[in-house]
Amino acid sequence: MGLAKWFKTSFPVDNEALVEMSSEPIPNHLKKWWWALGGTPLYMFIVQVITGLLLVFYYEPNVEEAYNSISRITNELPYGWLIRSIHKWSANIMIASVILHMMRVFFTQTYRKPRELNWMFGVTLFLLTLIFGFSGYSLIYEQMSYWAMKVGTEIAGATPFIGDWMASFIKGGEDIGQHTLTRMHIFHVMILPLAMVALIGLHVYLIRALGVSDLRFKDEERVEKKTFPFWPDHATTELVMVALIMFVLIALALLFPVHMGERANPNVTPIHIKPEWYFYPVFRWLKLTNLFWGVLGPMIFIGILYLWPFIDRFFEKIAPKKDLAFWIGVIGSLILTGFFFWEIVGH
Amino acid sequence: MKRKEFFSSLFAFVPLVLGFLGISKISVDFLNPETGNAKIRKIFAISLEDINIGESRNMTDLKGKEFLLIRTGEKKVKALSTTCTHLGCTVYWQQDKNRFYCPCHQGVFNPDGEVVSGPPPKKLNSYDTEIIGNNVYIYLKDKEA
Ligand code: HEM
Ligand code: FES
Numbered sequence: 001m002g003l004a005k006w007f008k009t010s011f012p013v014d015n016e017a018l019v020e021m022s023s024e025p026i027p028n029h030l031k032k033w034w035w036a037l038g039g040t041p042l043y044m045f046i047v048q049v050i051t052g053l054l055l056v057f058y059y060e061p062n063v064e065e066a067y068n069s070i071s072r073i074t075n076e077l078p079y080g081w082l083i084r085s086i087h088k089w090s091a092n093i094m095i096a097s098v099i100l101h102m103m104r105v106f107f108t109q110t111y112r113k114p115r116e117l118n119w120m121f122g123v124t125l126f127l128l129t130l131i132f133g134f135s136g137y138s139l140i141y142e143q144m145s146y147w148a149m150k151v152g153t154e155i156a157g158a159t160p161f162i163g164d165w166m167a168s169f170i171k172g173g174e175d176i177g178q179h180t181l182t183r184m185h186i187f188h189v190m191i192l193p194l195a196m197v198a199l200i201g202l203h204v205y206l207i208r209a210l211g212v213s214d215l216r217f218k219d220e221e222r223v224e225k226k227t228f229p230f231w232p233d234h235a236t237t238e239l240v241m242v243a244l245i246m247f248v249l250i251a252l253a254l255l256f257p258v259h260m261g262e263r264a265n266p267n268v269t270p271i272h273i274k275p276e277w278y279f280y281p282v283f284r285w286l287k288l289t290n291l292f293w294g295v296l297g298p299m300i301f302i303g304i305l306y307l308w309p310f311i312d313r314f315f316e317k318i319a320p321k322k323d324l325a326f327w328i329g330v331i332g333s334l335i336l337t338g339f340f341f342w343e344i345v346g347h
Numbered sequence: 348m349k350r351k352e353f354f355s356s357l358f359a360f361v362p363l364v365l366g367f368l369g370i371s372k373i374s375v376d377f378l379n380p381e382t383g384n385a386k387i388r389k390i391f392a393i394s395l396e397d398i399n400i401g402e403s404r405n406m407t408d409l410k411g412k413e414f415l416l417i418r419t420g421e422k423k424v425k426a427l428s429t430t431c432t433h434l435g436c437t438v439y440w441q442q443d444k445n446r447f448y449c450p451c452h453q454g455v456f457n458p459d460g461e462v463v464s465g466p467p468p469k470k471l472n473s474y475d476t477e478i479i480g481n482n483v484y485i486y487l488k489d490k491e492a
Contacts, residue, residue: 147436147451150434150435150436151434151435151436151451153435154433154434154435155434158434165379168379169378169379172378174385175410266411266412267411267412267413267437268437269436269437269438269449269450269451270450271439271450272450273436273450273451283452286433286434286452286466287452287453287465287466288466289466290466290468291433291434291466291467291468292468294466
């Protein structure tokens with residue numbers, strides 16, 4: 001018995017099912033580049049898993065050694081700086097592409113029936129991505145990351161009703177310390193990745209089960225064929241996209257490698273303090289409002305995001321064909337972008 | 348549903364749900380042990396001979412957190428926390444502007460620790476103090492066990 005045959009009997013694969021599964025017809029508009037935005041966070045996540053696994057070999061999750069171990073990765077280990085830089089830039093691209101993907105879904109209104117639930121899975125993925133960023137940043141235990149962790153846990157603590165419980169759950173005690181770092185570490189390398197894989201699975205399953213929304217654009221009206229097969233056509237587009245992103249990612253990591261900040265000092269907040277860019281709008285908002293609204297505002301925002309497909313349906317009922325969703329989206333994006341730039345230039 | 352099926356699903360699901368609730372409760376308690384049972388200790392801080400009226404000293408509590416001890420009168424001292432009441436950053440004393448300034452969201456406090464502007468919800472916390480003879484004592488929370 002030949003090896004191929006042996007393998008076939010030991011590991012039976014239904015070829016026809018495979019072909020059928022992979023040649024799923026895809027609407028033409030997916031040739032437009034912004035439909036590849038959903039794929040980008042997925043590739044970035046894979047990059048994160050690989051680089052993250054490498055980093056975990058040397059990172060030491062304890063308050064005395066965390067900073068030293070990262071310094072060692074950055075300055076001493078072969079290619080350590082590169083692996084760290086790719087992990088960092090890939091995180092940034094992941095977050096940016098999740099935001100853009102979300103805007104694409106929002107403005108094409110493809111969260112509408114029957115995709116409400118998948119939109120909600122999507123919002124959860126967005127939050128997971130942000131928590132990924134937050135917990136990863138905390139691990140460095142440098143000044144900025146220490147104080148980000150401090151402010152972050154205090155925000156959780158100021159949540160109405162469950163605040164105290166949440167804060168002590170995150171901190172693992174009354175103050176930030178070893179327990180907090182341990183928790184951030186476990187979340188970052190264990191719980192969040194598992195949750196992410198599970199949710200991406202659900203997200204992609206629903207995309208397949210419900211199909212990608214069939215939209216018609218003006219320039220497509222005269223085209224006869226309305227779909228093209230996933231394999232090999234769309235897969236090729238995606239692969240080109242992957243190559244492109246990889247190129248950008250490596251260029252960014254080479255041109256702007258990460259550095260070490262100052263070691264964490266629990267007694268001195270740096271006089272110029274900023275969170276990572278994706279928290280700029282929240283940070284500006286906290287400066288503008290009192291504690292109550294400062295904390296409640298972002299939570300209400302998240303609540304609206306979750307319920308948006310239903311809010312949109314309601315708007316469509318009371319004011320049909322007025323494009324309320326579109327204008328709310330435009331105004332919301334403008335406000336957030338405004339806060340973002342205000343935080344860049346202001347202090 | 349037949350009676351037999353009803354009972355067999357009852358026997359299957361009730362223990363499952365109870366087990367799930369039990370495990371959740373155990374896990375949550377395990378991850379959130381009681382804290383805040385730390386003792387309050389009265390500790391000698393400084394002698395009045397070593398600090399003039401209007402002067403202040405940087406001190407460290409039992410958890411290593413810095414605070415300010417200020418002598419405000421003949422037999423009066425004040426121990427002010429430098430942790431911002433908004434979201435926990437450390438405030439700076441700015442001599443030239445005679446104020447405490449928090450760099451995180453631009454909270455401003457006056458020398459007594461009261462909020463002047465910005466998002467902080469209440470005045471800076473203070474520690475209880477006691478003067479016995481010439482000795483200043485402060486009440487500090489011990490480290491958690
Ligand atoms: C880790 C994060 C995410 C991954 C890996 C991901 C992946 C994908 C992929 C591959 C698609 C296919 C179409 C496209 O690429 O545009 C898609 C569609 C979709 N995504 Fe995501 N996504 C993520 C986050 C989100 C977020 C944050 C939202 C919204 C809050 C969201 C909502 C949706 C919806 C509703 C669809 C269906 C759109 C349609 O049918 O046209 N996703 N996602
Ligand atoms: S933490 Fe001091 S103003 Fe926000």
